[in-house]
Amino acid sequence: MANTLDFTKGHGTGNDFVLITDPAGERVLTPGLIAALCDRHFGIGADGLIRAVRSESLPAGEAILAEDPGAEWFMDYYNADGSTAEMCGNGIRVFVKYLIDTGLVTPVRGETLAIGTRAGVRDVQVSAQGFAVDLGRWRLDENGPLVHPRGVQVARPGLGINVGNPHVVVALADDSELEGADLSVAPILDPAPPEGANVELVVPRAHLVQDGVGQIRMRVHERGSGETLSCGTGIAAAALATRHWAGPGAPHQWRVEVPGGVVAVRMFPTEEGEHVSLSGPAELVYSGSVDLDRLRREG
Incomplete structure (x- = not known):
């Protein structure tokens, strides 16, 4: 009998993921298997893998359910090299789209879903726009x-920004410098953060602020994945860093252009301090199955 894995491929502004369902957390996911699945030449190809697991089925889920008993599902996220990551801003939108389309949740439009992540519970609102x-x-x-x-x-x-996972944001001089950067290799960080960091390179648009909305361009190198077309938490970090550099009077809403599209960022006050939100599309591209015994992998 074939050892197959059913999967769905999805993306958020080009940041792509392999998604699988494993409610009881029974499937063993080794770094070698994850890297093989995400390999763009010998596997399915993706920036990362997301497993849908019930929070009650994971050791980390105990803290999640204590924080919010409504966080039934946990986004078990891995980078393309098989390493774990705390959070993924594009991935969590795609994850919720996957939960809805596979019938694992049935929210009404405008409802907010609580999702467990290694960075804690994150609330995702479903709307007609995404x-x-x-x-x-x-x-x-x-x-x-x-x-x-x-x-x-x-x-x-670089400016360090943590939005559940670590980022270092760098301002460049102009579009030509942004386009000339080679992100096929990780930028050198001195000193190097112990846990590593995603690195965002940023330049303002011709008009930094238009109609009260900030506008920037960004490229990103993600730890464990390399350069990606988009990084949700990196987009938020880039907007936060640019607002910080711009000083008082800078807007709290931003439009961030990445190679994979455009994502909106909003900063807003709460009782516990300022939060940042990310709004954008999520698409599921296709579903299939892969024979794990034939998958080329190491480890």
Whole structure:
């Protein structure tokens, strides 16, 4: 009998994922298997893998359900190299789309779903325009590392932003410098963060603010995945960093252009402090099955 795995391929502005359902958390996912599935030449191909698991079926789910008993489903997310990640802003939108389309949840339009992640519970609102995820509180580290991307002549200071996972945001001079950066290799960070970090390169649009909305362009190198067409939490980090650099009077709404499309960011106050949210599309492309015994992998 064939050892097959049913999967669905999805993406959020080009940031793509392999999605699987494993409610009881019974399937063994080794880093080698995940890397093989995400391999773009010998596997399905993706920036990461997302497993839908009931929170009650995972050790990490105990804390999730204590935080919000309504967080029935846990987004078990892995980078393309098989390493774990705390959160994924594009991935969680695609994850909710997957839960809905596979009948695992049946929300009404406008309802908010609580989703468990390694960064805690995240609320996702379903609307006719797509999905909006509250990424929660964020943290600033002004003493970020010096960043030297390949293809950029002079190293630049980075601004550390944590939105559930770590980011370092770098301002570049202009579009030509942004386009000339080589993100096929990870930018050098000095000092290197112990857990690594995603790195975002940012330039403003011709008009930084138009009709009260900030506008920037961004490229990203994600730890464990390389350059991707989009990174949801990185988009939020880039908007937060640019607002910080712009100073008082900078807008709290941003339009961020990445190679895979455009995503909206909003900062808003809450009782526990300022939150940041991300709004954008989520698409499921196709479903299939893969014979795991024939999959080329190591480990």
